[in-house]
Amino acid sequence: MIIIHVTTTVNPSNTDAFEKTIQKVCDDALKLKGCIAYTWFRDHHVKNGYMVYGEFESMTDFKVYKESEVVKKIVTEVIPLTSSKPKYRHFDGEVFEQG
Structure with missing residues (x-):
């Protein structure tokens, strides 16, 4: 699993x-194959802070994600x-443990 x-x-x-x-x-x-979780949170410990968390089933799935339109959108629309x-x-x- 890749995390x-x-x-x-972010500027207010x-x-x-x-x-x-x-x-x-x-x-x-x-919607991508092998993406188990992908979400965002406000980081209440950092002024105007945010965190993104994701999980992928395999390195192969993660590599496909890195070449996907999702990452292109991050670069062109989110990072600015x-x-x-x-x-x-x-x-x-x-x-190693799951409930």
């Missing part, structure tokens, strides 16, 4: 546009709305 974790900040004047655009990105990502360069981490993990 993505992205954090950024771009908040509404950012939230609408990132929600569409999440909806589109969830941010006030800081997004910081991202991708993890390779496995579920």
Whole structure:
């Protein structure tokens, strides 16, 4: 399983546009093969902060995502709305317990 974790900040004047655009990105990502989860949250510990979290079943699915229209939309429509360069981490993990 591949896990993505992205954090950024958004200028308050771009908040509404950012939230609408990132929600569409999440909806589109969830339609991709192997995308298990893809969502966003406000980071209440960082002023104007946001976090995006996603899970993909395999590295192959993640690679397809990275070449997809979803990522192109992130680059062309989401990142211009941010006030800081997004910081991202991708993890390779496995579920060892589930309830």
